[in-house]
Amino acid sequence: MKTKAYVIHLERAEQRRPQAVDLAARLPMPAELLPAVDGREISAEAIRAVSASALHEPAYPFPLRPTETACFLSHRKAWQAILDDGCDAGLIAEDDVAEDSPQFTAVIEAVVATIASDEFIRLPLRERGEGGVVARRHAGTTLLEPWMPGLGMQMQVVGREAARRLLDATCQFDRPVDSLVQMQWLHGVRVLSARPIVIREVDFLLGGSVIQTKQMGIVAKLTREVQRPLHRFAIRSANEQWRRKAA
Numbered sequence: 001m002k003t004k005a006y007v008i009h010l011e012r013a014e015q016r017r018p019q020a021v022d023l024a025a026r027l028p029m030p031a032e033l034l035p036a037v038d039g040r041e042i043s044a045e046a047i048r049a050v051s052a053s054a055l056h057e058p059a060y061p062f063p064l065r066p067t068e069t070a071c072f073l074s075h076r077k078a079w080q081a082i083l084d085d086g087c088d089a090g091l092i093a094e095d096d097v098a099e100d101s102p103q104f105t106a107v108i109e110a111v112v113a114t115i116a117s118d119e120f121i122r123l124p125l126r127e128r129g130e131g132g133v134v135a136r137r138h139a140g141t142t143l144l145e146p147w148m149p150g151l152g153m154q155m156q157v158v159g160r161e162a163a164r165r166l167l168d169a170t171c172q173f174d175r176p177v178d179s180l181v182q183m184q185w186l187h188g189v190r191v192l193s194a195r196p197i198v199i200r201e202v203d204f205l206l207g208g209s210v211i212q213t214k215q216m217g218i219v220a221k222l223t224r225e226v227q228r229p230l231h232r233f234a235i236r237s238a239n240e241q242w243r244r245k246a247a
Contacts, residue, residue, distance in 0.1 A: 039067030
């Protein structure tokens with residue numbers, strides 16, 4: 001089985017490069033730094049070519065920021081690399097992730113050993129909010145099938161067919177990449193989540209997040225707090241319907 005790792009790294013974020021290089025060296029397969037699409041450099045024309053409002057139901061309730069568009073394009077670049085490099089599966093990591101468990105290598109190896117071509121297996125930062133049923137166990141690693149996949153794209157292993165399906169489903173998009181991955185009925189990829197937790201986020205040690213956010217007023221903040229759980233409930237309901245039909 002051919003596997004390769006892609007550590008997405010924003011080249012102008014020079015303070016992150018040593019961390020990205022260290023992470024690539026710790027992964028149990030060949031790895032490369034994959035230059036991220038820069039949200040500061042992406043043109044309005046390029047954004048219009050790939051993004052569209054209210055493209056899918058349920059509609060995403062927030063405007064998509066240029067940095068979120070760039071992040072999505074960076075992950076599409078990694079999915080394409082899996083296909084171009086002839087991999088059976090690829091590990092994709094963002095450059096602000098660090099090993100956080102003696103089981104780090106063992107969990108990755110267990111995920112790679114059991115992944116099906118149409119699966120997307122998350123290595124999340126935390127267990128909270130991702131309950132589900134056990135899909136399988138292997139070498140001390142448990143793979144859950146969440147009722148609702150968690151947000152975040154810090155690290156995942158993506159099968160070749162899953163990468164192809166995700167690319168086919170995202171020639172245009174209307175929401176951040178992690179939100180779209182949750183929509184399993186849209187792309188037809190099986191999303192699993194690995195346990196135990198073996199990574200942590202270290203962006204606070206590297207100058208903070210590179211996805212910039214604008215300051216919001218109190219009304220806007222309250223509106224988001226109301227809309228988030230409503231949108232999450234709609235996504236979970238649609239996923240449950242998709243699973244029942246697929247069963």
